[in-house]
Each structure stands twice: as structure tokens, then as C-alpha cells.
Amino acid sequence: MLEVADVTKTYSGVPAVRGLSLSAVPGQVIGLLGPNGSGKSTTVRMLVGLLRPSIGAIRWEGVDIQQQLLRYQASVGYVPEEPHLYEYLTAPEYLELVGGIRDIPASALSRRIDRYLQLFGLETDIYAPLSAFSKGMRQKVLISAALLHDPAIIVFDEPCSGLDVESTLVLRALVRTLATRGKTIVYSSHVLDMVEKVCDQVVILHKSHVVAHDSVSRLRELSQAASLEEVFASLAVSRDVDRIGRELAEVAVS
Numbered sequence: 219m220l221e222v223a224d225v226t227k228t229y230s231g232v233p234a235v236r237g238l239s240l241s242a243v244p245g246q247v248i249g250l251l252g253p254n255g256s257g258k259s260t261t262v263r264m265l266v267g268l269l270r271p272s273i274g275a276i277r278w279e280g281v282d283i284q285q286q287l288l289r290y291q292a293s294v295g296y297v298p299e300e301p302h303l304y305e306y307l308t309a310p311e312y313l314e315l316v317g318g319i320r321d322i323p324a325s326a327l328s329r330r331i332d333r334y335l336q337l338f339g340l341e342t343d344i345y346a347p348l349s350a351f352s353k354g355m356r357q358k359v360l361i362s363a364a365l366l367h368d369p370a371i372i373v374f375d376e377p378c379s380g381l382d383v384e385s386t387l388v389l390r391a392l393v394r395t396l397a398t399r400g401k402t403i404v405y406s407s408h409v410l411d412m413v414e415k416v417c418d419q420v421v422i423l424h425k426s427h428v429v430a431h432d433s434v435s436r437l438r439e440l441s442q443a444a445s446l447e448e449v450f451a452s453l454a455v456s457r458d459v460d461r462i463g464r465e466l467a468e469v470a471v472s
């Protein structure tokens with residue numbers, strides 16, 4: 219079980235996440251939802267062991283991840299928000315590099331790389347450097363890199379970013395299948411529809427606080443809303459979005 223116990227993270231004394239608690243068991247997809255700057259990526263970076271909580275602890279199978287960081291990170295796959303890749307490598311070279319770091323035997327690695335590139339429709343792009351890849355193509359390489367070592371925990375931060383409709387549907391089926399295979403999954407996104415479709419539980423963050431934490435159906439029931447979008451709007455959208463949109467369109471013509 220992955221447990222976040224009363225975690226607070228501050229940057230130079232300013233809290234980015236306050237008093238967050240959650241737990242996810244294998245087979246569960248937990249969604250992190252919230253407006254810009256609400257603390258999703260900070261939470262994700264703590265969950266993958268890149269940031270240390272200022273207060274509280276994150277435990278995997280009962281042990282604080284800080285006490286077993288390398289072992290823990292070996293069982294985590296992470297799709298980061300920013301698609302930073304080694305631009306001069308090709309996709310197979312990049313995945314070989316990641317697979318080497320993950321200690322995957324050469325024959326299995328080469329088989330997996332071929333399969334990911336084929337399934338993501340990148341098999342004709344194997345000689346191009348990653349600098350020539352579009353945002354969606356980069357995202358497919360990042361997702362492949364996160365899954366290569368068959369991790370027990372997979373953390374996605376805005377994984378749909380840049381993906382077209384078909385690839386988004388593929389990602390949805392992939393996440394649900396990984397959950398069925400017993401993976402523990404954290405899925406952070408703005409895309410409400412996707413969160414609603416793939417997550418079992420949702421944590422809604424707003425200004426670094428948790429404003430709701432429940433199953434998608436229960437959240438809808440509680441607020442008697444038809445969709446998660448309405449729940450989200452009632453809990454986390456505090457500004458007059460229509461007025462701001464209209465005023466933004468006027469700025470350069472006034």
C-alpha cells in the first residue's frame with residue numbers, strides 16, 4: 219500500500235501542499251485534480267521520491283520511502299509533466315539508456331522497446347533525433363520509458379498533454395489495464411473527463427489544501443452534480459471564468 223500521512227511541503231517557508239493524506243492499494247487509480255498551482259506536481263514529485271516532505275511521511279508497504287529511497291524508486295515509473303528528453307538521441311537510444319539504468323536484460327529490453335514504439339505508432343521515426351519529435355510523440359516516449367521496467371507504482375503527471383484523441387483513448391485503456399494487473403497508480407491531471415473515466419478515488423486540491431477526497435461517484439452524489447466537472451467547479455473554481463475570458467479577448471484591442 220502507498221500511504222501519504224499528513225504531508226506538508228513548503229518552498230522557502232511557503233506551503234505548496236498542506237496536510238495531505240491519502241492511500242492507494244494495488245489495483246487502484248487515485249486521481250489528483252486541481253487548478254494551476256494547487257500543488258499537484260509537488261505532490262507527484264514527493265510521491266516519486268524527488269522531493270522530500272517538509273512534514274509528514276510517505277510510506278510504501280509500511281516503510282518510509284526516505285529510508286529505502288533507491289529500492290523504492292526502482293519500483294516506481296514516472297511520467298513527468300515536462301517532456302525533458304535527451305534531444306540528440308533517437309527514441310530507441312533514449313529507451314535503451316533508461317532500460318540500462320533500470321537494469322533490464324538486453325534481449326528483453328530490445329523486445330520491449332520495439333513493441334512500445336510499434337504500439338505507439340512510432341516505428342517509422344526510429345532514426346529521427348528526439349529534437350524532431352512533436353509534443354505528443356515525446357509524451358509517448360516518456361510513457362514507454364516509465365513502463366519499461368514493469369514498475370509496481372506508476373505516477374502520471376498530465377500524461378495526456380499533447381496526445382491526440384486516439385492516443386488519449388489508448389492511454390485510458392492502458393491505465394485501466396495496468397490497474398487490473400495490480401499496479402498502484404497516481405494520475406494527476408486537469409482533464410476532468412479522463413480523471414472521471416480512469417480513477418477510482420479523486421483528491422481535489424485547491425490552493426495547496428485538499429478540498430475533497432472520495433470516489434468519483436460519491437463526490438458526484440454529495441454535491442448532486444451530473445459530472446465531476448460540476449463538482450470541481452463548485453469546489454475549486456473560484457473566479458468568474460466567463461468574465462475573465464471575455465476581458466482577456468479585449469486586452470489587445472483596447
Ligand SMILES: Nc1ncnc2c1ncn2[C@@H]1O[C@H](COP(=O)(O)OP(=O)(O)OP(=O)(O)O)[C@@H](O)[C@H]1O
Nearest residue numbers: 229233234252253254255256257258259260261299
Ligand atoms: N521549485 C519551486 N520553488 C518554489 N515554489 C514552487 C516550486 N515548485 C512549485 N512551487 C509553487 O508551489 C505551488 C504548487 O505548484 P505545483 O507545481 O505543485 O502546482 P500544480 O498543481 O502542479 O500546477 P499546474 O496545474 O500548473 O501544473 C505553486 O504556488 C508554485 O508556485
Ligand SMILES: [Mg+2]
Nearest residue numbers: 258259260299
Ligand atoms: Mg503541475
